Amino acid sequence: MLQRITEGDARGTLAIMARQVTSTTLAQAVADHLRMRIHRGDVSPGERLPAERELAEQLGVARISLREAIRQLREDGYVEVRRGASGGTYVTELRRPAEAWRARMREQVGEMDDILDFRIALETETAVLAARRHSESSLVPVREAVDALRDVIGRTAFRQADSRFHVALARAARNERLEEAIEAARGELFSPRDLLPFREPVEETLRDHRAVYDAVRAGDADGAAEAMRAHLERSRQQLRIIVFGAEDDAEWPAS
Amino acid sequence: MLQRITEGDARGTLAIMARQVTSTTLAQAVADHLRMRIHRGDVSPGERLPAERELAEQLGVARISLREAIRQLREDGYVEVRRGASGGTYVTELRRPAEAWRARMREQVGEMDDILDFRIALETETAVLAARRHSESSLVPVREAVDALRDVIGRTAFRQADSRFHVALARAARNERLEEAIEAARGELFSPRDLLPFREPVEETLRDHRAVYDAVRAGDADGAAEAMRAHLERSRQQLRIIVFGAEDDAEWPAS
DNA sequence: CTGGTTGGTGTGGTCTTAGGACCTTTGGTC
DNA sequence: GACCAAAGGTCCTAAGACCACACCAACCAG
Numbered sequence: 001m002l003q004r005i006t007e008g009d010a011r012g013t014l015a016i017m018a019r020q021v022t023s024t025t026l027a028q029a030v031a032d033h034l035r036m037r038i039h040r041g042d043v044s045p046g047e048r049l050p051a052e053r054e055l056a057e058q059l060g061v062a063r064i065s066l067r068e069a070i071r072q073l074r075e076d077g078y079v080e081v082r083r084g085a086s087g088g089t090y091v092t093e094l095r096r097p098a099e100a101w102r103a104r105m106r107e108q109v110g111e112m113d114d115i116l117d118f119r120i121a122l123e124t125e126t127a128v129l130a131a132r133r134h135s136e137s138s139l140v141p142v143r144e145a146v147d148a149l150r151d152v153i154g155r156t157a158f159r160q161a162d163s164r165f166h167v168a169l170a171r172a173a174r175n176e177r178l179e180e181a182i183e184a185a186r187g188e189l190f191s192p193r194d195l196l197p198f199r200e201p202v203e204e205t206l207r208d209h210r211a212v213y214d215a216v217r218a219g220d221a222d223g224a225a226e227a228m229r230a231h232l233e234r235s236r237q238q239l240r241i242i243v244f245g246a247e248d249d250a251e252w253p254a255s
Numbered sequence: 256m257l258q259r260i261t262e263g264d265a266r267g268t269l270a271i272m273a274r275q276v277t278s279t280t281l282a283q284a285v286a287d288h289l290r291m292r293i294h295r296g297d298v299s300p301g302e303r304l305p306a307e308r309e310l311a312e313q314l315g316v317a318r319i320s321l322r323e324a325i326r327q328l329r330e331d332g333y334v335e336v337r338r339g340a341s342g343g344t345y346v347t348e349l350r351r352p353a354e355a356w357r358a359r360m361r362e363q364v365g366e367m368d369d370i371l372d373f374r375i376a377l378e379t380e381t382a383v384l385a386a387r388r389h390s391e392s393s394l395v396p397v398r399e400a401v402d403a404l405r406d407v408i409g410r411t412a413f414r415q416a417d418s419r420f421h422v423a424l425a426r427a428a429r430n431e432r433l434e435e436a437i438e439a440a441r442g443e444l445f446s447p448r449d450l451l452p453f454r455e456p457v458e459e460t461l462r463d464h465r466a467v468y469d470a471v472r473a474g475d476a477d478g479a480a481e482a483m484r485a486h487l488e489r490s491r492q493q494l495r496i497i498v499f500g501a502e503d504d505a506e507w508p509a510s
Numbered sequence: 511c512t513g514g515t516t517g518g519t520g521t522g523g524t525c526t527t528a529g530g531a532c533c534t535t536t537g538g539t540c
Numbered sequence: 541g542a543c544c545a546a547a548g549g550t551c552c553t554a555a556g557a558c559c560a561c562a563c564c565a566a567c568c569a570g
Contacts, residue, residue: 020315021288023557025526026278033276051547060275062528067549084536087547118432121380129372177373181436278527280557306516317559322518338517339567 291442
């Protein structure tokens with residue numbers, strides 16, 4: 001109904017050809033990529049990124065492009081750079097970016113829920129597919145990620161175990177598009193359980209993961225989907241507390 | 256955590272920092288955008304794109320970038336370009352790109368299923384959300400898209416009505432991420448029902464759409480999800496026939 | 511046959527990217 | 541203390557992407 005410019009006009013011209021198309025600069029793409037990896041916890045606070053020359057080669061970009069990306073991350077407080085023999089690019093404790101993320105989520109009401117609804121769409125179906133078509137071997141990493149959560153100490157370990165679980169499950173579902181979309185969505189969420197003042201609910205998460213794992217292993221697609229949905233809804237509640245909850249409960253870890 | 260720089264290995268360096276990061280050229284982005292719109296059927300065979308200067312401005316790019324994109328599309332057989340007063344860029348009958356798409360789907364076994372599983376993930380949850388939070392007014396376009404299918408004549412009209420249904424439903428679900436992802440996934444699928452030799456199953460699609468619509472309107476989230484899943488599974492069967500089925504049934508439309 | 515619309519082409523300038531050479535800082539080793 | 545190696549910091553050159561603008565060439569309607 002919006003298709004035609006006018007009925008009288010003889011031409012089949014489209015009225016509007018849609019929103020603006022943009023291309024990102026390479027440096028921007030690299031910055032986004034690194035930021036996402038930090039959000040997801042692939043690199044933890046205190047850890048060092050590879051040396052510039054090396055990292056640039058790994059990412060397939062020129063060093064100057066990587067440097068520009070690092071400059072952005074440094075401005076936003078994600079990394080610190082030190083020179084010299086044991087220098088390098090180190091991930092900070094992420095307080096400033098975490099606080100900025102929190103402020104943004106508070107401002108942009110609904111964005112957090114949108115991301116979570118998106119994750120629910122992706123991950124419940126991932127659980128369904130994993131239940132249907134997992135192989136014995138593809139479940140091993142999932143199991144390991146569940147077990148890792150049992151013995152976890154500290155936030156970094158918690159986040160990494162959590163992340164590994166979701167990634168391993170996506171891999172068991174054998175769909176690269178789903179896997180990539182899940183990783184991207186998780187990158188937007190800042191994996192903030194361990195970065196913001198909040199005592200991570202290890203027990204609860206462990207129960208949730210185990211429930212998903214058991215259903216998947218049993219081939220129970222509906223059960224897996226429901227367990228995953230329940231898990232993500234609990235995550236939503238936790239995030240609500242983190243973003244909107246009492247700030248005075250703040251309890252930054254000593255280390 | 257900060258101190259774990261040393262621990263076995265002297266440095267906390269990450270071994271591999273993941274896959275290569277690339278940036279697309281603007282022309283490439285424009286070409287992808289236009290190709291996707293053609294795949295989705297926003298522009299139909301025989302229709303003319305806006306004049307270069309105008310389209311470039313709409314897309315927010317320089318004319319030369321747009322021209323480069325058009326050159327790509329022309330090479331792939333998507334458009335033909337004519338000069339002169341009633342010249343312009345016209346969408347072809349798409350036989351060559353449709354055949355190329357079909358060949359690719361046959362070669363890359365599983366890609367089609369991956370895309371469809373991805374769509375199922377996105378669209379079943381979209382149906383759930385739409386059932387839960389639709390407004391009266393947001394259902395109007397959905398209803399119109401269902402009705403449009405009833406009176407449809409010809410492939411172009413069929414495809415456009417089909418496309419409008421899915422987009423309208425996504426909008427009723429009020430989640431931009433879902434909406435964009437659905438549009439992108441649909442763009443990959445080439446909406447090939449009307450471009451490849453196949454008699455479109457209007458009745459069946461109409462029934463499916465109506466079932467989804469009714470469930471959404473009734474607020475029946477589970478029913479909407481199941482109806483959508485059934486609809487997409489039927490689409491999968493149709494696509495299987497198109498891609499792998501008997502080629503001799505080929506029956507190209509006169510127009 | 512002429513004017514306006516449309517694609518086709520060329521020029522000049524700025525920004526991005528790549529790749530490499532060389533400098534500076536720093537911590538550790540001899 | 542002198543020196544070395546490893547890291548980031550800086551600078552240069554060349555190639556390509558992108559843009560604005562002007563002008564050319566084809567075409568068709570009036």
